[in-house]
Amino acid sequence: MRKTSSVGVPGRGLRTGTGAVRGHLSADDRAAIQRAWAVLIPDSDAIADSITLALFEQDPDYLDAGPSDITAVVRRSTREHIRLGLRKLSGTQNATEDNTVVWRRTGRERARQGIPMELVLKAYTLGSRTLWEELVNAQTVRPDLLDPRLLLVAGQRLWFALDTQNTILVDAYRRETIRMQQRDFTKVLAALDGLRDGRGSDPAFVADARVTLGLSAQHRVACVVGPLSDLGDPPLASPEDAVDGVSSLSHWHIRDGVQFGIVCPLRSDLSAVADALAARATGPVGIASSPDGLVTFAAAYRAAARTADTIGASDKPAAVATDRLPRIVMSADAETSDLVVSHALGALATHPAVQRDTLLRTLAFVLATDGSPTNAAKLLYCHRNTVIYRIRQLEELTGRTITSPDDRLLLTLALVRSGHWDDAVDQVGRATRTSASAP
Numbered sequence: 001m002r003k004t005s006s007v008g009v010p011g012r013g014l015r016t017g018t019g020a021v022r023g024h025l026s027a028d029d030r031a032a033i034q035r036a037w038a039v040l041i042p043d044s045d046a047i048a049d050s051i052t053l054a055l056f057e058q059d060p061d062y063l064d065a066g067p068s069d070i071t072a073v074v075r076r077s078t079r080e081h082i083r084l085g086l087r088k089l090s091g092t093q094n095a096t097e098d099n100t101v102v103w104r105r106t107g108r109e110r111a112r113q114g115i116p117m118e119l120v121l122k123a124y125t126l127g128s129r130t131l132w133e134e135l136v137n138a139q140t141v142r143p144d145l146l147d148p149r150l151l152l153v154a155g156q157r158l159w160f161a162l163d164t165q166n167t168i169l170v171d172a173y174r175r176e177t178i179r180m181q182q183r184d185f186t187k188v189l190a191a192l193d194g195l196r197d198g199r200g201s202d203p204a205f206v207a208d209a210r211v212t213l214g215l216s217a218q219h220r221v222a223c224v225v226g227p228l229s230d231l232g233d234p235p236l237a238s239p240e241d242a243v244d245g246v247s248s249l250s251h252w253h254i255r256d257g258v259q260f261g262i263v264c265p266l267r268s269d270l271s272a273v274a275d276a277l278a279a280r281a282t283g284p285v286g287i288a289s290s291p292d293g294l295v296t297f298a299a300a301y302r303a304a305a306r307t308a309d310t311i312g313a314s315d316k317p318a319a320v321a322t323d324r325l326p327r328i329v330m331s332a333d334a335e336t337s338d339l340v341v342s343h344a345l346g347a348l349a350t351h352p353a354v355q356r357d358t359l360l361r362t363l364a365f366v367l368a369t370d371g372s373p374t375n376a377a378k379l380l381y382c383h384r385n386t387v388i389y390r391i392r393q394l395e396e397l398t399g400r401t402i403t404s405p406d407d408r409l410l411l412t413l414a415l416v417r418s419g420h421w422d423d424a425v426d427q428v429g430r431a432t433r434t435s436a437s438a439p
Contacts, residue, residue, distance in 0.1 A: 025153070031091075033154045036146040038090035039138050040131070041083075048082040049075065051130050055123050062119050070113070074123075077106060081127060089131075089158070103165050105238045107172030112185065117173050121166055128162045187212045192253040192262065198298040206294045213251055213262065221293045222270055224277065225260045225304035226285040234259040235283030235317070242280040246272045260301060263287075270320045277318035284311035288321035306331060312422075326416045341417050344410040348397040357420075362390040363402070364415045364424035371402060379427055 025033075040047065052075045056063055063070060084102060087093040110120045132155050139145050146154065191209040199205045210216065226235035236242060236259060239252050243263055252261035265273050270287050277285050286307030290300035303321040310327035311319055321328060330337045342349055348356055362380060366387065369375035373387040380387065391402065400407035415421035 029150055032146060033150055034089065034091040036135060036138070036154060037086055038092060039145065040134055041086050041090060041092070044082045044086050045079050047130060047134055048079040051082070051127050052078045054130070055126055058126070059119055059122060062115065062123070078127065082131070085131065100168055101238050101241060103168045104172040104241060107169040108176040108240070111173045111176035111180065117170065120169065120173065124162060124165055124169065128158055132158055184212070188251050189253050192251060192260070193255065195262070195294055195297040196260065196301050200295045200297050209294055214249060215264065215294070217293065219249070219264045219293065220268060221290040221297065222263045222265050222273065222287055223260065223290055223297060223300035223304045224263055224285060224287050225258060225301060226281065226283055226308050228254070228257050228259060229283055233282070235281050235285050236277065237282070238280065242276050243273060246276045258305070262297065274318045274320050278316050281317035283317065284308040285318040286311070286321060287318065303328070326413055326421070330413055330417045337417050340410065341414045344398065344400065344414040346398040346400070348394060351397060359390055359394045360415060360418055360420045361424070362387055363394055363411060364420040365428070366391060366402065367408065367412055367415070368421070368424040368428045379431060
């Protein structure tokens with residue numbers, strides 16, 4: 001455990017200098033305090049681990065109150081809190097980072113884990129005290145780090161920040177406790193498991209699930225699915241918060257390496273749900289509507305899972321199934337996909353790789369521009385006649401024509417499989433947006 005000096009934390013009851021906390025600090029003073037906190041950032045994980053160790057030494061009840069993996073859970077959570085806290089205090093926090101999201105999530109999680117609120121608040125107090133002691137230690141080693149007056153102000157501001165943390169955490173904890181009291185959480189998870197496994201075809205199960213989940217037959221229903229990362233982290237850290245403004249109700253579960261949830265969107269168009277989730281997602285997330293409510297939830301789950309499977313590193317992290325249908329079709333069954341490609345491309349499939357790539361890329365741009373050789377040529381930086389010649393070559397090799405709806409569908413699916421389609425659609429979209437924004 002890291003050694004810390006026995007230094008009292010400035011806060012309530014300490015009158016000296018409190019005006020600087022609530023009053024005006026010069027820009028230079030604020031910058032000096034931020035630089036001092038920044039000194040601790042390289043040691044943030046070590047500081048967090050010392051807090052975790054001290055917590056379990058001082059409050060063994062924390063171990064008894066939580067789940068079997070509570071040690072790892074608290075260690076991971078404490079590291080996240082300290083990293084974000086030091087970045088906030090040092091003014092180096094990213095614009096997308098929001099400490100309040102972490103505090104709310106922690107309040108909900110500790111309520112679900114059955115850890116008494118007083119133990120959670122003691123942990124937060126211990127964390128703030130340890131940060132203050134680490135800053136004092138740093139000042140001892142480097143006396144020029146911070147003026148003593150500003151050191152006191154830094155400690156006082158840390159204490160007042162703790163009040164804000166506690167207020168937000170307690171509110172989230174109490175809300176989650178009330179929610180759990182209103183509905184048996186175990187029953188909620190069992191209902192989600194049953195719906196995922198296809199029990200929506202059982203009217204009696206559906207009736208019970210509606211009561212458990214607080215749904216009516218009039219609620220719109222959608223399914224959200226995302227695989228856990230290689231480290232076991234869910235793609236959505238706070239899914240309830242993410243969909244709060246775009247849904248009337250949501251329930252979430254993690255099972256078999258997958259995070260999934262049932263969401264009741266406020267509108268039939270799921271694009272708002274996708275946008276809300278994309279803003280928070282750290283991994284691929286698929287969304288699919290369940291047109292017949294709970295009855296078709298299992299089918300929606302499969303569609304959402306397949307959608308997530310089609311999302312690449314360069315794609316928007318959350319997508320609606322209906323926006324990615326060609327990709328879903330071609331990713332559902334490798335053997336069928338290969339059959340579609342070989343059937344669509346004919347002799348082109350065995351053509352030299354470089355020439356085949358040129359012809360497929362040209363085809364993708366022509367189809368993505370609604371069959372226009374002129375527009376495709378602009379994006380490919382070649383002459384219109386070159387595009388026409390390549391398309392004729394392709395039609396001869398494949399035995400297909402791009403004017404036939406059936407052939408266009410087959411060729412488009414083959415392009416999705418080869419990767420040419422995504423590139424063409426992306427470039428056409430960018431060109432369209434650029435043209436629309438031009439004066």
